[in-house]
Amino acid sequence: MWGVALTAILSVQPLAKLEPIPLPRDAQALALADMERLPKDAWPFIHYIWITDGQPGTIRAVSLAVNMVSQATVIVRPNPFGNSLCLMRVDLRNYYPRAGALEDALKTWEEFQFDPRFSLLITKGQLDLLKQIKFAGPQWVTTRRRVRVDNGWRM
Numbered sequence: 086m087w088g089v090a091l092t093a094i095l096s097v098q099p100l101a102k103l104e105p106i107p108l109p110r111d112a113q114a115l116a117l118a119d120m121e122r123l124p125k126d127a128w129p130f131i132h133y134i135w136i137t138d139g140q141p142g143t144i145r146a147v148s149l150a151v152n153m154v155s156q157a158t159v160i161v162r163p164n165p166f167g168n169s170l171c172l173m174r175v176d177l178r179n180y181y182p183r184a185g186a187l188e189d190a191l192k193t194w195e196e197f198q199f200d201p202r203f204s205l206l207i208t209k210g211q212l213d214l215l216k217q218i219k220f221a222g223p224q225w226v227t228t229r230r231r232v233r234v235d236n237g238w239r240m
Contacts, residue, residue: 104169107137107169107170109202109203111170112133112135112170112172112203113203115166115167115170115172116133116172119133119166119172119174121179125174127178129189129191130176130177130178130191131174131175131176131177132177132194132197133171133172133173133174133175134147134151134163134171134172134175135170135171136165136171136172136173137171139169139170139171144165144171144173145167147163147173148162148163148173148202151163151175151180152180154180154182155179155181156180156181156182156183156186157179157180157181157182161179161180163175168200169176177190177191
């Protein structure tokens with residue numbers, strides 16, 4: 086009986102190495118590091134898509150979706166990068182070669198910045214509720230969106 090128990094204990098496999106789950110801040114850090122390698126005049130046109138599962142099928146689906154709405158005559162595949170954290174860099178100049186179309190695309194892609202994984206929307210109602218429960222935090226935070234025009238492009 087002891088031999089069976091000892092065999093069972095010795096045959097237990099070691100646990101596989103656990104990898105941390107990628108967080109939005111990891112994706113932001115990787116995108117920022119990539120962005121810093123690019124020329125500054127390209128920054129307004131570069132956007133990133135985070136593929137949370139990193140599966141090849143998802144990467145192909147994102148590439149297809151980006152090219153389906155493209156107005157370019159040539160199909161451009163955004164290249165994924167990052168190890169377990171898969172990001173895809175999208176340069177909008179490749180998908181919208183005409184200036185008018187590019188400006189419209191920039192406006193549309195700006196709306197995608199409000200991803201709940203990356204931002205926290207705090208409303209006046211939530212702040213009022215925090216005041217009611219006497220939360221000792223900021224009373225009111227106002228943010229404004231800056232738009233600067235440089236060389237005719239919106240940034």
